[in-house]
Amino acid sequence: MGAAVIAEVLEKGKKARQAAWQLARLLRADKDRILLAMADAVEADAGMILEANLLDVKETQERGRGGTPIDRLLLNDKRVADMATALRDIAGLTDPVGEVIAGWRLPNGLEITKVRVPFGVVGIIYESRPNVTVDAAGLCLKSGNAAILRGGSDAIHSNIALVQVLNDAGRPVGLPEGAISILETTDREAAGQLMRMSEYVDVLIPRGGGDLIRRVKQESTIPVIETGEGNCHVYLDASAEADVAEQIVVNAKCQRPSVCNAAETLLVHQEAAPKLLPRIGRKLQELGVELRACERASRHLEGAEPATEDDWRTEYLALIMAVKVVDSTEEAIAHINHYSTHHSDAIVTRDLESAHRFAREVDSAAVYVNASTRFTDGGQYGFGAEVGISNQKLHARGPMGLPELTSYKYVVVGEGQVRA
Amino acid sequence: MGAAVIAEVLEKGKKARQAAWQLARLLRADKDRILLAMADAVEADAGMILEANLLDVKETQERGRGGTPIDRLLLNDKRVADMATALRDIAGLTDPVGEVIAGWRLPNGLEITKVRVPFGVVGIIYESRPNVTVDAAGLCLKSGNAAILRGGSDAIHSNIALVQVLNDAGRPVGLPEGAISILETTDREAAGQLMRMSEYVDVLIPRGGGDLIRRVKQESTIPVIETGEGNCHVYLDASAEADVAEQIVVNAKCQRPSVCNAAETLLVHQEAAPKLLPRIGRKLQELGVELRACERASRHLEGAEPATEDDWRTEYLALIMAVKVVDSTEEAIAHINHYSTHHSDAIVTRDLESAHRFAREVDSAAVYVNASTRFTDGGQYGFGAEVGISNQKLHARGPMGLPELTSYKYVVVGEGQVRA
DSSP: OHHHHHHHHHHHHHHHHHHHHHHHHOOHHHHHHHHHHHHHHHHHTHHHHHHHHHHHHHHHHHHTOOOSOHHHHOOOHHHHHHHHHHHHHHHTSOOOTTOEEEEEEOTTSOEEEEEEEEOSEEEEEEOSOTHHHHHHHHHHHHTTOEEEEEOOGGGHHHHHHHHHHHHHHHGGGTOOTTSEEEOSOOSHHHHHHHHHOTTTOSEEEEESOHHHHHHHHHHOSSOBOOBOOOOEEEEEOTTOOHHHHHHHHHHHHHSSTTSTTSEEEEEEETTTHHHHHHHHHHHHHHTTOEEEEOHHHHTTOSSOEEOOHHHHHOOOOSSEEEEEEESSHHHHHHHHHHHSOSSEEEEEOSOHHHHHHHHHHOOSSEEEEEEOGGGOSTTTTTOSOOSEEEOSSSSOOEEEOGGGGEEEEEEEEEEEEOOO | OHHHHHHHHHHHHHHHHHHHHHHHHOOHHHHHHHHHHHHHHHHHTHHHHHHHHHHHHHHHHHHOOOOSOHHHHOOOHHHHHHHHHHHHHHHTSOOOTTOEEEEEEOTTSOEEEEEEEEOSEEEEEEOSOTHHHHHHHHHHHHTTOEEEEEOOGGGHHHHHHHHHHHHHHHGGGTOOTTSEEEOSOOSHHHHHHHHHOTTTOSEEEEESOHHHHHHHHHHOOSOBOOBOOOOEEEEEOTTOOHHHHHHHHHHHHHSSTTSTTSEEEEEEETTTHHHHHHHHHHHHHHTTOEEEEOHHHHTTOSSOEEOOHHHHHOOOOSSEEEEEEESSHHHHHHHHHHHSOSSEEEEEOSOHHHHHHHHHHOOSSEEEEEEOGGGOSTTTTTOSOOSEEEOSSSSOOEEEOGGGGEEEEEEEEEEEEOOO
16 A cells, blocks of 8 residues: 555656656647647536536545535535636746846956746645635646646545546646646655655745645655745724724734634734724724733723733634733734734834834734734736745745746857856 | 753754844945955954964864864965955845845736845855855845854864954944854754754755765754765767866866766767777876776776776766776766766767757756766855755755855735735
């Protein structure tokens, strides 16, 4: 069993590497043709895809672990149509490959251009949503990369069906064999083998919860782009306007509490606390938010639980908010830099110095002045697509679009120059 | 012992993280003042530095493992003066921090700027040359990063002395405490602890031989920038001009054979082999190069050894060159993509199609048309400084200058915008 699993993963790695050479040479027109054919096929084969999905749903219900919410797993006509739309949208995006990022001439006459190229082979490890399969395959293809996908076991029938549909549709119009593959074994051993195949895989992107990401960071010998965890803050400065403060806090906490760019902690300047906290606290409670407050904040809040040290560190992903009163912008910045996951943090202020200082000193991928943290998103930023939100500083930080799925090379053209 | 070592490394990590907040705020004028004070101090304290170095040399000679060549370890007045010059040169470079890389306005009025910021804390693991200590410290400082250095045990006295000189000189003019530190314990345990401190270290850069880099890749849970190994090729196309071919091959192989951008394998188109190989082979042999040839190449070479499969994979770093005849540019590209370390590869040709194809399809950090592979170097590319040559595709590829020691953040300014 062990040997067979490893052989499967190795074989897919080898084929992906071969495919990558071909993918790097495809023109945008070639790639878009393949993407559109795939989109049509996803729609045409909806029946087969839904059938496979039903099997996943049934098996997950039978196992009854209550682990994966069925809603995350379940496909329907609308969701299948959305997958096709996503592929067509990707076809509409600019091809990042071949972009000349910079170019200059050296004193000796050598002409250097820095040109965007695909990574080669990208491994993507994710959890149960089957739409990620189509999305990841499309984004990798458009950026000229081969994709090795490793989805969750709950969605395995859906994922195998989807990858088959994509390959069957793409192959006749130029998709190289091995360009899109999925690990059919979803145990830890297969994932472990994927994480060690640095010969065949250039970059690994885990998309999912904190445990998954920590495991990949620990085990992978392949460069990883860490995505996702967001312990985000909104800080209300002494000069914050009450209406703006309320609308930003409510939006950041309540508009979609289960996502990484939702706010988890509210920081309030001591001078603003008496005016803002009672009003905003009540509003949040009306919207079903449970408040966990520091001692000073609780003086201005009714019905808040006391916050513990753990609350400052927790990404609730739920209608819970920690609240803390701080003495100064400086203390707010220090709190954020200490406890945050360096994802998205916002200040509400009318004071220029506080705004500049917060923007400069908060060490996060996205820092907002008078806007909601919920904007951290490739779509919102105008990238047209989102591969994930990077939580690390190497390579890409914050929302990643197609260019973040590429590397570059230097092309140096001379007339016989040698080094003295 | 174990606990004390771990406590030392943890303490340095914690202090570096604190220092990083302060370093990120320093202006270019602050950083240059510190760099110049350090340069003066390195010169003024040359006596103390050379004394420490003598101790290293003595101990290394006594151990007599013959491991580290004494020349790599040995400092003298000239080499100490060069260290001071390096620091002054770094002071002369543009500060990468604060550069606005891009900026745009969203349809909802949000204004986004993408701003260059330091990584935070950079760990550098290197081998015996003490000048790397000064260089790495200076480059990290100028890019606003705290540096945790881990040099080789052979140079430990020199490294401790140098870091002390830098800190003593920098502290009075604004260098934060903990901004530059060196692990005083050089055993594997200390390095292992450094590689696991993802809470305190943002990026790890190993500089050294293949074994070191492999170990860091295997063990580190911190994002790594892999540097160095270069199995580089020169390919002589059917149309290659003999003079140009000879000067490029000779330069790429012989000008400095011990470095990563020196060529290791010569590929020759079958049509060019009868004309070029006898002449170039003889020239290389005159210069002391041992040739290892494939069967077809050996017909045109006198006194060449037969090449084995291993030869195509080997980075000799010595006056040895593997030689292979290929049928086509396509075969040359396939050979390079299969065997190379994706560092630097060159084609010599007068044919436009071959040149374009080679530049496009060879998957290496630097691809040369009619120029020597020896140009892959931050100094040669005009970067003013070189942190290393990246061998990976994530983040930076090829020569890394100061901007490659930075990340970025998005600063988003609004007037109360929330997400619908």
